[in-house]
Amino acid sequence: MLSLKKNLLAEPFSHIYVERELVGDRRTQEILHRFAHARVIEIGHYKDVFCRPRQHTALQHASQALILARKTGSLIYPGSPVCQNFGNHHFYYTSLCMNCVFDCQYCYLRGMYPSGHLVLFMNLEDYIAELETLLLEHPVYLCISYDTELCALENLHGYVHAFARETERHENLTIEVRTKTSCTQLLRSLPGSSRVIFAFTLSPEEVIRYEKKTPSLQARLEAVREGLDLGHTIRLCFDPMIHVPEWRKAYSRMMETIVKELGEERLRHVFDFSIGSFRISQDYLRALRKSTDSAVVQYPFVNVDGFYQYPPETAEEMENTMTGLLLPYAGRDRIFRWREQI
Numbered sequence: 001m002l003s004l005k006k007n008l009l010a011e012p013f014s015h016i017y018v019e020r021e022l023v024g025d026r027r028t029q030e031i032l033h034r035f036a037h038a039r040v041i042e043i044g045h046y047k048d049v050f051c052r053p054r055q056h057t058a059l060q061h062a063s064q065a066l067i068l069a070r071k072t073g074s075l076i077y078p079g080s081p082v083c084q085n086f087g088n089h090h091f092y093y094t095s096l097c098m099n100c101v102f103d104c105q106y107c108y109l110r111g112m113y114p115s116g117h118l119v120l121f122m123n124l125e126d127y128i129a130e131l132e133t134l135l136l137e138h139p140v141y142l143c144i145s146y147d148t149e150l151c152a153l154e155n156l157h158g159y160v161h162a163f164a165r166e167t168e169r170h171e172n173l174t175i176e177v178r179t180k181t182s183c184t185q186l187l188r189s190l191p192g193s194s195r196v197i198f199a200f201t202l203s204p205e206e207v208i209r210y211e212k213k214t215p216s217l218q219a220r221l222e223a224v225r226e227g228l229d230l231g232h233t234i235r236l237c238f239d240p241m242i243h244v245p246e247w248r249k250a251y252s253r254m255m256e257t258i259v260k261e262l263g264e265e266r267l268r269h270v271f272d273f274s275i276g277s278f279r280i281s282q283d284y285l286r287a288l289r290k291s292t293d294s295a296v297v298q299y300p301f302v303n304v305d306g307f308y309q310y311p312p313e314t315a316e317e318m319e320n321t322m323t324g325l326l327l328p329y330a331g332r333d334r335i336f337r338w339r340e341q342i
């Protein structure tokens, strides 16, 4: 039945929905040229497709359509309390894309969005204008890839380059680009900067099997190594840590691979490290569990202040273990734990 479903599914991006007012837009046309065989469907508003009731998000994810849209209203938001702020007071994130080309079984987006399709917002200028207004008031630390995976689609939209250029124009702007990709080409195409932080999420292979479509640990580490050698600012994120069977061994083996692939000297040049065990807003867990039968989301989480997470002693033990694995290579001042900021 599964293979039958697979054979019947359309290729990702074989259908592209375009908001009518964007049809003549230059960047929209450039994207459509890249998918010459795609069926292009004009729509009034992205929500007409994305927010329909009773969508099958898992099936849609396996056959993702692309929706090109214009985002209105507020475009840059203060960070949520479960996001690591790394000591930055003016911590913001923005959403240039809704959903992700990867399909991590534990991803909160599965619980947050009513659709598995991917929306790409085309009005970059509006985002930059709102950012510049904010920069007039105070410095800004902006996460540009929190609710998605921008690096995986950089060839399509060029947004990482666009925001990196903004850091050159505004010395009070720092951006963080969170990724699970092996983005060596992207790293080679950008100059190293202390205000463009590439934050690689690393997981043991035992967890990566739940991070569908993502590169292996080895491939991510190749990009990290290249990034460090090119002088990029690199953050390593062990967040979310997932409680898989024999998780201690899995995370220890991962750390051995990291040390072997990067070497102690490169690890000294990693900007900082972040650690956090899995947590999710109480509003999203139910929908997340409905979207997948994956064991990683069926754990009997406990609700602490509106966020489901592992029981505090389990979470503490997991995060302490990861901290202990890092300490031989990184001073405590370079290790951030999300629990310590709240």
Ligand code: SF4
Pocket (backbone or CB within 6 Å): 099, 100, 101, 102, 103, 104, 106, 107, 108, 109, 146, 147, 148, 149, 180, 211
């Ligand atoms: S890479 Fe990040 S945003 Fe994409 S599915 Fe995985 S957890 Fe979600």
